[in-house]
Every structure is written in C-alpha cells, then in structure tokens.
Amino acid sequence: MSHNPNIRLSFATKLVTTSIIIIISSTFTTSQTCKPTCGTLPVRYPFGTGLGCGDPRFQTRVTCNNQHLTFITHTGCYPITAIDYPNQIIYITDPSMSTCGCTQPSKGFGLDWDAPFTFHDNTVFALLNCDTSSSPIFKSDGRNAPVCDPVSGTRVCGILNSCQAVSRLTTPVSSCCVYAPVDLGPSFEMDLGKLNCGSYSGLYGFDGHADNPESWKYGVALKYKFNFNNEYPTMCADCERSGGVCGYGGPYSSFLCNCRSGINTTTNCLFEATWNSSSRFVHGGFWIYALTWLVIWMML
Ligand SMILES: *[C@@H]1O[C@H](CO)[C@@H](O)[C@H](O)[C@H]1NC(C)=O
Ligand SMILES: *[C@@H]1O[C@H](CO)[C@@H](O)[C@H](O)[C@H]1NC(C)=O
Helix, strand or coil, X not given: CCCHHHHHHHHHHHHHHHHHHHHHHHHHHHCCCCCCEECCEEXXXXXXXXXXXXXHHHHCCEEEECCEEEEEECCEEEEEEEEECCCCEEEECCCCCCCCCCCCCCCEEECCXXXXXXXXXXXXXXXXXXXXXXXXXXXXXCCCCCCCCHHHHHHHHHHHHCCHHHHXXXXXXXXXXXXXXXXXXXXXXXXHHHHCEEEEEEEECCCCCCCCHHHCEECEEEEECCCCCCCCCHHHHHHHHCCCEXXXXXXCCEEEEECCCCCEECCCCHHHHHHHHCHHHHHHHHHHHHHHHHHHHHHC
C-alpha cells in the first residue's frame, strides 16, 4: 500500500501543527493589548492604555506613555495623579502652576470644549500677579472676563500670600483673583496672557480645611461623564468583572472585551477561568503531544 506512509505523514503534520498552536496559545497568555494599570494607577473604563482601549471619546484625551497616565488638552500635557472611579473625578497636576513652595510663570490652563470633562466644584483657581490696571478681570465693565470671588478670594489670596514663595513676588494681595467655582466661560480657557496675570495656582481639598493651606492640594479636579445618561455600560461592567479590559474595534468602534490571554470577545472573559484552571493540564498536555509526536516520528 503506497498511500499508507502519506496518511502517517499527514497525521504527524497534524500533531506538529497542534503542538505549534499550543505553544502559540501559551505565548498569548501575556499579550493583552489593553492593560488594567498604567504605572501605579489602575486604568478602567472609560480610560484606556492605548488605541482600541477604553472608550474612543476618551482615548485621545487620556493616554499612557512610559507608564505615566497623562491628560491632554490644547494647552498641554498634564500628569494624572489619581482617579476617583466611584465619584468620576480625575486629579491632575500642571507642572507650570505655582504652589505654596514655588511660584513660576505660566501661560494658563484650558480644557477642550468638545472633551467630556468639566471642572469639579471643589477646584479653585487663584490667578496671581495680575496687573490690576490693565487686566480685564479688574475692570468693572469687564464683560467677557471672569469675575473674581471677593469673599473666598480674600481668604485664599491672603493665605497664599503668606506662603514664602508667593510673598517673594512682592505683589499686593489685591493682584490675586480667585474663581470658585471655576467657570472659565464657554471656551473653558484661562489665558493668563490675555488676563495680564503672571501665574496661577489650582487648588482642591478645601472641604473643612479652608484655613490650613498645608492641607490644600495643588492641581485640578475634573469630572467626567460616561455618556449622555452617564450610565456605566453593562457589557463593560460584565467584562471587567470577568477580568477583562474594555476596548473597542471594528469600523463602528464597537465594544470589545480584551481578555488576559489577548483574545477579544464581544461579551466577557469567563471562558478564561475554565481555561486557566486547566492550564496545568494544557502545559502537561503539550509534553504529552510532544512525546506522542516523537513516538510517531520513530515509527515512521
Ligand atoms: C484586540 O483588541 C485590541 C483593541 O482594539 C487590538 O489592539 C488587538 O489587536 C485585538 N487583538 C486581537 C487578538 O484581535
Ligand atoms: C490564571 O490565574 C492566575 C492566578 O490565579 C492569574 O495570575 C492569571 O492572570 C490567570 N490567567 C488568565 C489567562 O486568566
């Protein structure tokens, strides 16, 4: 029978192919595209660590570069220091802003008007070193300029002025202007050049600590919304519960669940749990296949 060796050969080929598939699938165990962390920060919906991860509307605004989660607007790139997922708040710092310990010139800060972020009510902006004679915010008829808060402003400005670094500016307290709650107008932009102010401080964490500037946090607190109804997508919640990371793909940027094994599903990663519990068997299975293959090879 001349076709007998051919059958054996194709059987061996099948075994080799199976072995290769097993090797590849065990390599895939570490090839998850969307990561659940960036540096030390947990990354969950709607944020993502790269293209195709999280929600497409947030993808260009929050990125993970060299394990640093970064918030991006047209005014610059800002390190994200913390994310409060239950309350939907991200906290960012601006390396150009002034603090109690250090004052420096800044061009200002702005949000993109079309991005799904707004200022949190706890955020206070103190504009420092403003030219009271020319700045539009100090003109009584300053129509399009933001208006300083006289009450909390005096307190915040007074305390900021008692900081050594700020007092070194040797500008009067009256050249400081506070917005609280922050309303930068329809453009969400604080252009210090236009306002004739030299620098600014962003502060949050006043609740109950108004008189203790040491406990204030310098930075900006921003709220975000998932969507119009602000509902956490149930498909994504299901995916995250099963150990996956939410992402999107395809021509319509439709939902994907990126599982730890690197496989994308349209539901969740529960299949991995079963697969994982039998992973020892799979690895053992590989050696069984290899051994069988060797036996077949010797028989040929
Ligand atoms: C899974 O989805 C991510 C995000 O869209 C994509 O980058 C990756 O290539 C997909 N992986 C597979 C195996 O299709
Ligand atoms: C399998 O389980 C281990 C520990 O229980 C876990 O670290 C690993 O990420 C799991 N792998 C997959 C693919 O779920």
